[in-house]
Amino acid sequence: MREFRIFAAIFALIGATIGSAQMAPPQLFSGMEGYTFLPDGTAIPIWGYGWTADGFITLPGPLLEYTQDEFVQLNFTNPSPESHTIHLHGLDVDQANDGVPSTSFLVTTGGQTTYEFTANHPGTFLYHCHVTTTLHLTMGMYGMILVSRPDMTLFDGGPSYTENAPILFSDFAVETNMNPVQSFPFHDIRPDVFMVNGASGAQLEQSEHIIDFEPGQPIALRLGSMAYSLLQLNFPPELNAVCYMSDGRPVTEPFAVENLDIFPGERFTVLIEPDAGWDGYIGCEFWNIPDQQMDGEEYIRVRDASLSVYDWGVSDPLVGYPNPTSSTIEWDGPAALNVFNSGGRLVYNGPLRRGKLDIVDWPNGLYTAIFPDGKRSRFSVIH
Amino acid sequence: MHEKWRYKTFGFNAFINCSGGFDHLTKFEQMHSFKLLIFIASAAFSIALQGQDSLWISRGEWTDIPDSVQSIRFNSNPQWSGINSTLSRVPGESSTLFLINTDSISHTWGLQVEGEEEWELAAFDSLLIPIPAMAQGTYRFGLLDESGRVLGASGQLQVGLEGEYPLFHWNLGDWSMERMASADAGYPVDWDSPYVPEQFTINERTFPATVDDSDAFVALSLGDTCLISIANHGFMDHVFHFHGFHVTMMTSTHHPQRIGWSKDTVPIRMGEALTVRLIAYQVGLYPVHNHNLIAVTNAGFYPGGMITQIHVTP
Numbered sequence: 001m002r003e004f005r006i007f008a009a010i011f012a013l014i015g016a017t018i019g020s021a022q023m024a025p026p027q028l029f030s031g032m033e034g035y036t037f038l039p040d041g042t043a044i045p046i047w048g049y050g051w052t053a054d055g056f057i058t059l060p061g062p063l064l065e066y067t068q069d070e071f072v073q074l075n076f077t078n079p080s081p082e083s084h085t086i087h088l089h090g091l092d093v094d095q096a097n098d099g100v101p102s103t104s105f106l107v108t109t110g111g112q113t114t115y116e117f118t119a120n121h122p123g124t125f126l127y128h129c130h131v132t133t134t135l136h137l138t139m140g141m142y143g144m145i146l147v148s149r150p151d152m153t154l155f156d157g158g159p160s161y162t163e164n165a166p167i168l169f170s171d172f173a174v175e176t177n178m179n180p181v182q183s184f185p186f187h188d189i190r191p192d193v194f195m196v197n198g199a200s201g202a203q204l205e206q207s208e209h210i211i212d213f214e215p216g217q218p219i220a221l222r223l224g225s226m227a228y229s230l231l232q233l234n235f236p237p238e239l240n241a242v243c244y245m246s247d248g249r250p251v252t253e254p255f256a257v258e259n260l261d262i263f264p265g266e267r268f269t270v271l272i273e274p275d276a277g278w279d280g281y282i283g284c285e286f287w288n289i290p291d292q293q294m295d296g297e298e299y300i301r302v303r304d305a306s307l308s309v310y311d312w313g314v315s316d317p318l319v320g321y322p323n324p325t326s327s328t329i330e331w332d333g334p335a336a337l338n339v340f341n342s343g344g345r346l347v348y349n350g351p352l353r354r355g356k357l358d359i360v361d362w363p364n365g366l367y368t369a370i371f372p373d374g375k376r377s378r379f380s381v382i383h
Numbered sequence: 384m385h386e387k388w389r390y391k392t393f394g395f396n397a398f399i400n401c402s403g404g405f406d407h408l409t410k411f412e413q414m415h416s417f418k419l420l421i422f423i424a425s426a427a428f429s430i431a432l433q434g435q436d437s438l439w440i441s442r443g444e445w446t447d448i449p450d451s452v453q454s455i456r457f458n459s460n461p462q463w464s465g466i467n468s469t470l471s472r473v474p475g476e477s478s479t480l481f482l483i484n485t486d487s488i489s490h491t492w493g494l495q496v497e498g499e500e501e502w503e504l505a506a507f508d509s510l511l512i513p514i515p516a517m518a519q520g521t522y523r524f525g526l527l528d529e530s531g532r533v534l535g536a537s538g539q540l541q542v543g544l545e546g547e548y549p550l551f552h553w554n555l556g557d558w559s560m561e562r563m564a565s566a567d568a569g570y571p572v573d574w575d576s577p578y579v580p581e582q583f584t585i586n587e588r589t590f591p592a593t594v595d596d597s598d599a600f601v602a603l604s605l606g607d608t609c610l611i612s613i614a615n616h617g618f619m620d621h622v623f624h625f626h627g628f629h630v631t632m633m634t635s636t637h638h639p640q641r642i643g644w645s646k647d648t649v650p651i652r653m654g655e656a657l658t659v660r661l662i663a664y665q666v667g668l669y670p671v672h673n674h675n676l677i678a679v680t681n682a683g684f685y686p687g688g689m690i691t692q693i694h695v696t697p
Contacts, residue, residue, distance in 0.1 A: 089624070090647045095667030098626055103668045103692075134676040134685045185683020186676070187581055228675065230620065249629060252643040263622035265648040265674035289675050290557070290578045290619045 027075040030084045030107075030129070030141065031057040038193065039201035044177050046140035047129075049086075052077065059198040060168050060226070061143030064127065066119040068149050077112040082131070084141065086115055089126035089265060090248050091145070093117040100130045119147040122155050123248030124222040124267040126168075134186040138176055142226040144168045147248070154220060154269060155250050161271055162217040167300065169225040169262065170195050171286060191228050194286040194296035204299060212305040214366045215276035215380060223260075224267040227286065229295060231262040234283035238275045239302060245269035272302070276364070276382045277324045279303040306366050306380035318371065324380035330356045334371040341367055437481035438468060440490055440504070440526070440536060448582045448589050449681055450560055453567040455486060455526065455534040456587075466587045467538040469552055469598075470524070474543035477516045483509045488569075493527040494540070495636075495654065501527055519543035520634035521552075521612040521656040533566035535587070537616035539656060548660075549609040551601050555651060555689065557617035557678065558582040578618060583678040583688030590672075590679070590690035601671070601693040603663040613649075614656040621678065622650045627669035627693065630659040648674060663695040 032047040034057040049061030066072055078084050083106040087099035097115045098104045107113050129141035144166050153160050171191035176183045183189065194200055199209050213219055221241075225231050235241040235258050243257045244250060246268050257270055281299040288295045306323060320329040331337075332355060339348035339357070347367070348357070357369075362381045369377045436459075443463035445454035459468040472478055484490055484504045492502040492512060504510050521544070525537030535556060544550050557580040562572050582589060585599045593599045603609055610633065615621055629645045632638070637655040651657060672679050673689035681687030 087626075092627055092629060092647070092665075094665055095627065095669060098667075098669065100626065100670055103670065132685050134680060137676055185581070186680045186685055187579065187678075187683050189677055228677065246644060247629065247646045247648055249645040251641075253640075255640070261650070263620070263648065263650040263674070264676070265622060265624045266650065267648075290580060290677075292619070 027052040027077060028062065028086070029057075029077045030080050032080040032082065032139075034059070034140070036140070036198060039203050044172070044174060044193070045180075046177065047080070047136060048140040049127075049143060057140075059140045059195075060170060061127070061141070063143065063166055064145045066145070066147050068119060068122045068147055070119045070147075072115075072117055072119055074115040075112065076107060076115065078107045078109060081109055083108045083111075084129045084131055084136070086127050087130040088115065088117060088145070089128060090123075090267065091117055091119070091121075091125050098130075099127075106131065121248045122147045122149050123245055124166075124224050124269055125248055126224050126226060126265070126267065128226060134189070135176075135180060135183055137226060138172045138183075138189055138191070138228065139180055140170075140172070140177075142168075142170065144222065144224055146222055154244050154271070158244060158250060159218065159271060161220040162214075163219050164222055165211050165219050166197070166222045167224070168197055169223075169227045169231050169284065169286075170198070171227045171229050171296070189228065190288060191286070191295065194227070194229065194284075194298055196284060196298050196300055200298055205301065210301045210303055212303055213272070213274050214305050215364065215382065216273070218271045218273045221270045221272060222267070223262060223270060225262045225264055227264055228289070229286035230264075230289050231260075232285040232287060233260045233262065234258065234285070235260070235270070235272075236280050236282070238278045238280065239272040239282070240274065241270050241272045243268055243270045274302060274304070276380055277304050277307070279307055304380060306378045318369075318375045318377040320369070320377050320379050324382045325359060326381070326383050327360045328356045328358050329379050331369075331371075331377065334373070334375075337369045337371050339367050339369050436470070437483060438470070438538075440482065440484045440486050440531075442486045442534070445535070445587065447587050447592060448558070448584065450582065452558075452560060452563050453534065454563070455490075455531055455536040457524075457536055457538045461485065467536070467554060469538055469554075470540045471545055472514060472517065472540060472542045474519045475516050478514045480512045480514055481509065482512050488530065489528075490526045490531045490536070491528045493525060495523040495525065495656075514540075517542045518634075520636070521614060521658045522636065523614045523616065523654065523656045525616060529572055530566040530569070533562050533572055535563075535616070537614075539612055539614040541612050544610055544612060544658065549603065549607065550612065551609060552598050552612040553585045553614070553623075553691070554587065555613065555615045555617055555621050556582075556584040556587065557619055557621075558584065559618075580617075580619070581682045583617075583673065583680070585689055585691055589681045590687050593689075593691040596691075599691045601661065601691070603661075603693070603695050605663055605666050605695055605697050607663045607695075609661050609663070611659050611661060612656070613651055613659065615651040615653055617653060620650060620652050620675075621689065622648060622674050623671055623689070624648045624674040625661070625669070625671050625693070627665060627667060628661055628663075630661045632657065633660050634658040661693070663693075666695045666697050669693045669695075 029052045034046045035043045036059045048057035050057035085099040125145040129136040171194045173191050241257045244254045284298045286296040320331045336351045438457045442455050445465040447465045457467045458464050489505045522540040559580045585593045625647050629647045632641045632644045635657040637652045679688045
């Protein structure tokens with residue numbers, strides 16, 4: 001009995017420790033000794049934010065996600081050699097939590113603070129350092145904040161969506177980042193690297209930067225800019241893109257969008273519901289504002305998830321054809337399979353006759369086939 | 384170009400040599416000064432007869448930015464000021480404006496409303512300009528000739544905005560000292576070279592002087608509603624971020640589809656004029672600034688340029 005009490009006490013202590021660890025708000029920290037890498041492998045110095053638990057800063061900073069009406073306590077420590085703050089851009093917080101040195105307060109070297117606010121409005125917001133902002137932003141001290149609703153609608157009475165795709169545009173001038181101390185005068189800063197979620201060029205073809213969609217399931221593009229450039233986005237008509245929100249508020253009339261300009265600090269929420277089987281790009285042009293010259297162009301790939309079998313990380317996937325299909329789909333080799341729909345429900349368990357599966361009566365959707373040897377294949381049914 | 388409204392207010396060369404108070408000036412300067420004095424007196428007399436408001440196109444030294452430069456402005460009287468004047472009109476009523484050019488070169492006036500014509504104004508001459516009936520909102524007027532534009536003769540016309548709520552206004556400008564020096568010297572501006580403005584202003588002032596300007600510094604009591612008229616007279620787009628508040632777009636010359644939107648980050652396109660409404664629902668001191676961060680500098684120094692503040696008291 002005594003042993004049981006000792007074990008119970010130990011478990012209680014462990015449980016309390018785990019519980020308190022889970023309850024503690026996550027903690028951001030700032031750093032000035034990070035690096036990002038250009039597509040050619042060049043290392044560029046950055047300043048930025050990271051989770052204390054991870055121990056490294058990222059470009060952009062971590063995505064902060066909250067639920068509407070949540071009371072937020074954002075802990076922040078600054079071990080870096082200069083003072084920093086966090087400005088909660090667009091959340092309309094009170095003066096004390098605004099992150100502006102002259103009207104709020106600085107977090108000096110070795111200091112820590114907790115920013116507090118209630119996330120009253122759902123939408124897309126930003127955060128960034130407001131100390132010598134012209135320099136600290138180009139060095140990378142920014143990130144995105146999403147405030148969502150539990151019912152997966154954009155706002156009260158707004159449309160539903162199935163997934164968020166946070167997309168933060170930014171840029172920097174290599175010369176400035178390589179030597180920030182010599183960056184004066186600030187009005188001379190002219191970016192020459194243009195990024196989507198911190199990636200550019202060939203990096204945007206990596207799977208983590210591709211937006212995979214499932215037909216019939218709207219994705220909320222959470223678009224925000226911390227760039228010095230003016231963003232001009234070009235949405236192909238197959239995306240069926242509709243803009244519903246700007247700056248964390250519904251627009252008066254949602255509108256179909258083919259071209260969208262995003263100025264520094266602005267945000268938009270655009271729902272896309274692409275045509276089944278589509279695989280293409282959102283063009284992102286970066287325009288120098290004083291000169292009105294296009295300085296760079298990047299592309300966001302949007303792809304039907306059924307076409308992304310090679311990006312699963314599953315070794316040696318099988319490819320069925322045709323895909324998408326409206327009648328049959330055929331694989332070389334296997335004699336049986338299980339098929340699950342996008343909701344994870346088993347919809348077929350049985351043999352393959354001559355490698356073919358008849359899906360003529362199946363509803364439209366995305367399906368995953370798993371074969372006896374563990375290989376997998378994803379396909380779309382479109383009638 | 385229209386000539387029919389021209390008022391002959393000058394032509395007094397016979398009086399030029401009558402004064403002895405300008406001994407330190409050259410003969411040419413004496414003539415020039417006398418012509419100007421007589422012209423101004425004549426224009427003032429004409430205005431008194433007409434009983435209408437007027438603007439004086441004047442050239443002088445603009446000392447409200449760190450680098451003082453020669454500039455051209457619209458002033459409400461013959462006395463030089465580096466700050467452009469603002470006009471106000473009643474919605475739906477046509478009116479006139481008496482325009483007096485005290486500059487030694489001709490200029491072209493334009494009310495930047497679709498369909499409005501340009502008016503040529505000779506050196507030391509004046510014109511009675513017709514102002515059409517307009518809907519409620521913020522509009523721009525200015526000199527359209529190269530030196531008039533580059534040297535900053537631009538202002539805003541507020542239609543139907545005065546009265547119900549406190550009204551503030553922000554005239555936005557971006558300034559390249561090289562272009563201004565070129566324009567002041569009468570040389571053509573090199574529009575093909577990269578545009579790198581060094582100064583960014585609200586009402587022709589840079590931060591921190593902007594917070595001493597009662598038109599730019601938004602001082603309110605908790606619960607107040609105010610209107611802010613914003614006009615971009617510069618050569619590039621600007622974008623203003625409001626700390627602490629969202630504002631409602633009320634009027635816009637370039638984004639009419641955005642009327643009614645609630646925004647905390649408001650683009651103001653080159654040449655655009657717009658009106659926003661702000662409700663002071665929380666107390667405190669909050670910055671408002673250009674979020675193109677090269678524009679919150681003075682000659683490259685941070686902070687400066689296009690920054691002002693909102694102050695809401697209990």
